[in-house]
Amino acid sequence: MQKNDLFFTLALLQVEGIGDVIAKKLLKNFGSAEEIFKAKKTDLAKIDGIGKSILSNLKNPTIFNLAETELDFLEKENITSLYFQNENYPERLKHCIDAPVLLFQSGIIDLSNPKIISIVGTRNITTYGTEFTKNFIEELAPLNPIIVSGFAYGVDIVSHQAAIENNLQTIGVLAHGLNQIYPKNHKKYMAKMEQNGGFLTEFWTHSKPDRENFVKRNRIVAGMSEATIVIESAEKGGSLITANLANDYNREVFALPGRSNDKLSQGCNNLIKTQRAQLITSAADLVYHLNWEVKKKESKTIQKQLFVSLDENEQKIYNFLQNGKELLDIISIECDIPIFKLSGILLNMELKGIIRPLPGKIFEII
Known part of the structure; x- marks a missing residue:
């Protein structure tokens, strides 16, 4: 500009x-x-x-x-300005009527990759949420998505760190100007963030991280993403606002289910119950519902490398599926592998070009 x-x-x-x-x-x-x-x-x-x-x-x-x-x-400060009519502006955000006219960017952000997902949730993330987030992003890493979040405590910073650990581009959308950082404790993450993506904001240098700014920030998080994933949330919370905005923008919304008596799962469970979000238990669920293309190796190459490239669980699954296609739940029972672990293994096998998913959570050998 x-x-x-x-x-x-x-x-x-x-x-x-x-x-x-x-x-x-x-x-x-x-x-x-x-x-x-x-x-x-x-x-x-x-x-x-x-x-x-x-x-x-x-x-x-x-x-x-x-x-x-x-x-x-x-x-x-060599900050880039993104104008809503220009090519470098987030493409999906252009179609949101209330999207900012201007965005300000620091870091090295490349938005040419259409696989952009936002991960949001509670600031008081539990061990359950942390483990899922890390595993989820690790499983998605071969597909090279961009991970967007709000750089806050809890789910946000865990998502950003997991993206960096897996060499994925990650973007923090801020609720204040680029002359400051909030929370201040996260200043130590800024350098790595800007090396692996960076920050976006619509706010000027005189803007403070006021409560209403976080709500405005959430529409950018939801609007620029193909899908929003809510990891953990209480019955009320900012991540639910992001999920509702994503629904309003006709984006896909997913939520991680939890036990009915867990306070930090009530928001996610309600999203699923009211059909405002699809249940998600693994990266494979996201890949399937978004119809992301998984590049597969040539079958001849697979046959040559098959038995040397499979670990113990993958070999067990492959042997079982030689009898024919089968449901996810049946594979879990017959191979004695918990579903939460099985989903990640199946995705890895799919990425290797060994199996493929079918509608209804059915899998078969290629």
């Missing part, structure tokens, strides 16, 4: 009464932010939502001072 365009766009977004929705209407009609400021009042007044108050606020010189200060910061 050219400096001049960025300056006037920043100024437009500081006009009291103009949010992202009205700003987009104005930009669509006048072509650029600069032309909006040059436009006649009579022409501006024709736009739905533009009244006398906004017309007056457009003439407030303070907005240009604020824009210049912010522009100086962006240039000094």
Whole structure:
């Protein structure tokens, strides 16, 4: 984005009464932010939502001072600005009516990969949630997805760290400007985050991590992702807001089930019960429902390497499936492998090109 365009766009977004929705209407009609400021009042007044108050606020010189200060910061810190009509803006987010006109980026983020998922949940993650999150991301690693979360305590930071450990790109969506970090304890993770992705925010340097900013942040997390996965949540929580936003944006939503008396599983269980999320117990569930393509090796190569490339459990499953395709539950019983462990093993075998999933959680040898 050219400096001049960025300056006037920043100024437009500081006009009291103009949010992202009205700003987009104005930009669509006048072509650029600069032309909006040059436009006649009579022409501006024709736009739905533009009244006398906004017309007056457009003439407030303070907005240009604020824009210049912010522009100086962006240039000094080498921060990239993503404009909602440009190619580098998150593609799925472009289709959300309330998406930010501008996003600010630090780090090395490549959004050309369409496999973008968000992982959200409680800040008080349990051992159950931690183990699932780590295993889930490790199982997905061969498909190279981008992992998005909010860089908060609990599920967020566990997801970011697991992505980094598996050499996956990860993006933290912040509820404040890029001149600070919240929580402060997570400053130690910033360098690795920016080497393996980075941060996105719509907020300026004067923005504080206020409560309402986290709700606004959640729409970016949900909107830019193909699917949102809720790991653990109490009956009420910010991750449920993200899940509801994802549903509103017609995105896929998944939730990890838990015991009915577990406080931090009530939110997930309710999402599943009310059909606002699909139950997820492994990475294989996500791959199946999103119809992600799994690259398979040539069958001849498989036959040559089959018995040297399989571990004990994989060999047991392969031997059993030689009798024909079978249900996941039956495989678990006959091979004496718990389902939570079996799902990951089956995904690895699928990635090796040995088996393939069929509708109804049935698997067969290729």
